[in-house]
Amino acid sequence: MTWTLLHAQIHRTIRTRRLFERNQRLLVAVSGGQDSLCLIKLLLDLQPKWGWNLGIAHCDHRWREDSQANADHVQNLAQSWNIPFYLETAINPVNSEATARSWRYQALTKIAQNYNYQYIVTGHTASDRAETLLYNLIRGTGADGLQALTWQRPLADNILLMRPLLEITRSQTEEFCQNFNLPIWEDSTNQNLKYARNRIRQELLPYLKENFNPQVESNLAQTAELLQAEVEYLEQAALNLREEAMEGGKNGEMGGNHLNHPLRLNRRVLQKAHLALQRRVMRQVLLEILPNAPNFEHIEKLTALITAPNRSQTDPFPGGAIAMVQDSWIFIKKDKE
Numbered sequence: 001m002t003w004t005l006l007h008a009q010i011h012r013t014i015r016t017r018r019l020f021e022r023n024q025r026l027l028v029a030v031s032g033g034q035d036s037l038c039l040i041k042l043l044l045d046l047q048p049k050w051g052w053n054l055g056i057a058h059c060d061h062r063w064r065e066d067s068q069a070n071a072d073h074v075q076n077l078a079q080s081w082n083i084p085f086y087l088e089t090a091i092n093p094v095n096s097e098a099t100a101r102s103w104r105y106q107a108l109t110k111i112a113q114n115y116n117y118q119y120i121v122t123g124h125t126a127s128d129r130a131e132t133l134l135y136n137l138i139r140g141t142g143a144d145g146l147q148a149l150t151w152q153r154p155l156a157d158n159i160l161l162m163r164p165l166l167e168i169t170r171s172q173t174e175e176f177c178q179n180f181n182l183p184i185w186e187d188s189t190n191q192n193l194k195y196a197r198n199r200i201r202q203e204l205l206p207y208l209k210e211n212f213n214p215q216v217e218s219n220l221a222q223t224a225e226l227l228q229a230e231v232e233y234l235e236q237a238a239l240n241l242r243e244e245a246m247e248g249g250k251n252g253e254m255g256g257n258h259l260n261h262p263l264r265l266n267r268r269v270l271q272k273a274h275l276a277l278q279r280r281v282m283r284q285v286l287l288e289i290l291p292n293a294p295n296f297e298h299i300e301k302l303t304a305l306i307t308a309p310n311r312s313q314t315d316p317f318p319g320g321a322i323a324m325v326q327d328s329w330i331f332i333k334k335d336k337e
């Protein structure tokens, strides 16, 4: 077997980021495209060093005419490598990108649960990360949306989704597949410019590369990487602040234990904190009480109460909750209280 720089890089990434341990069971999600073929080939080549137990999962969305042929193609590859193959086929053809995605993650989780895999591994790359970051930025997301694809995330109890290729660009996976003659299954829907994702990939990023910075993809991916750690840090700090604000400060100025009263926040505690944390605390609270994710306006409205005059109150939030100031406290009353 030829050992390339990419093999060395992935081996190092897995080790230093502690993505996998030795002898684990890894379920690799293979669509047949260049990224997931590159992923499975790399993991197969590293397998003797790590002692993993590899399996391949494929999801047939029945979206394209050639989807069954695509599934057969991946199955043949699994057979030629002598590793278990698991197929999930949609009962009804899925008809949008978003439904396809959510069905796919459910299907992969089901396979992992049935066959005792703790890890599902996908071929998301730095290029996907850059695209996701741009996509979320354009839609108007806060810093959390700019983390854009993390190295791992829980999919269900005891099942983690892992993305070891996040530092590798799509041109690298393409070159790798060419070097090893891996039979890529081209997805015709990737060409369809009806989808915003494809326009970002095929029009916006090439334009940015050509006219602004040839390294734009890796740079955006790195930005997502930095933001991920920063968001994690801020979320934790906000959680601590929120707990303190619910207690009424270090000395518990109202006396007694107020931890059990989730809908009351002490303004003096919040006033000492930075606006960034004040907003995050309010967002965390709203996430728990609103029927849908809070937007910028909802968060600003609640944050304004931190310094508003006594007896100020908000108009009702979706679902009917109202927040009001009473001396040092902001009370948030749900509809039926």
Ligand SMILES: Nc1ncnc2c1ncn2[C@@H]1O[C@H](COP(=O)(O)OP(=O)(O)OP(=O)(O)O)[C@@H](O)[C@H]1O
Binding pocket: 028, 029, 030, 031, 035, 036, 057, 058, 059, 060, 061, 101, 104, 121, 122, 123, 124, 128
């Ligand atoms: N039909 C499929 N069967 C198995 N795995 C798949 C399939 N489609 C995609 N994957 C896995 O997901 C990875 C990302 O694929 P793709 O970029 O097409 O996904 P996406 O639609 O952008 O969704 P998301 O980024 O939310 O996963 C692939 O590298 C592969 O590991």
